Amino acid sequence: MKKITIGEAARQSGVKVPTIRYYESIGLLAEPDRSEGNQRSYEQSHLHRLAFIRHARELGFEVDAIRTLLALQDDPNQSCASADAIAKARLIEVEQKIRSLTALKAELETMVEGCGHGRIDQCRVIEVLADHGQCMHPRH
């Protein structure tokens, strides 16, 4: 059992050192043992945990959702309905966000294309911002 320092854990997991400490402080990552000199000493299990957390964060799950997912992972007999629900909810969020951003994209494109690179008082960018009535989509 070689001891894994927090820096090493950061390197291997891709999670920054202060972030690892932060995850510990909010109870997302279990407190590791400490060395004689009070330095954190991680086990392999912590690294798995960190990888899980990182991946979930990359997928945009909130910390609370991750907390639930981790708890589910620890209880393999449970139904995966909860995990499924969390993932589905996130999927719906993402789909909604994509729709919304796609509308914004269209709006921004119109603005940018309309810009004749002249003076501000003819600038379509400023004009559209000032007058929502010129928008393609009444509500963003």
Place this chain on the structure above:
Amino acid sequence: MKKITIGEAARQSGVKVPTIRYYESIGLLAEPDRSEGNQRSYEQSHLHRLAFIRHARELGFEVDAIRTLLALQDDPNQSCASADAIAKARLIEVEQKIRSLTALKAELETMVEGCGHGRIDQCRVIEVLADHGQCMHPRH
């Protein structure tokens, strides 16, 4: 000149009362006159400003960008190159975000579809989260 209270300004602009005060505090919205009893009294120009800010926020511009855009609007002789650049930068951001979310969407769909609604230890959601190697996209 009827006086416009902050509540009325909120109603007309769709920006919440505390948010209006917040915009004033960070110097995005000019301080209005005050009534005898120290209550804010807005002009029409403030409402235009608020509409502009709201629209820009809806399009995802950061407060600093909006500050610049407002300054540009006040100086109509200037070239609109800056406004154009800000809008273009935002467009690129949005496009990047859409690409990224589309990848996440695919990932989440795989997870959710793979879930057999059985027990956690066969749950694809948990499994994929725990093992990034199962991802379709090596980097999110």
Place this chain on the structure above:
DNA sequence: TCTTGCACCTCTAGCCGCTAGAGGATGTAG
């Protein structure tokens, strides 16, 4: 006129998920 009750005021603190920095202790290589 008085009172009810909403809208307004300022101020401070909290949200999320970190990130930065101060000021000090530990650990390791030369």
Place this chain on the structure above:
DNA sequence: CTACATCCTCTAGCGGCTAGAGGTGCAAGA
């Protein structure tokens, strides 16, 4: 033994608000 990286704790800050406490202003109804 010294230099230097890494570690420790603690507090404060980021953006863009939002919530709440504790108090004042104001208009309309009895």
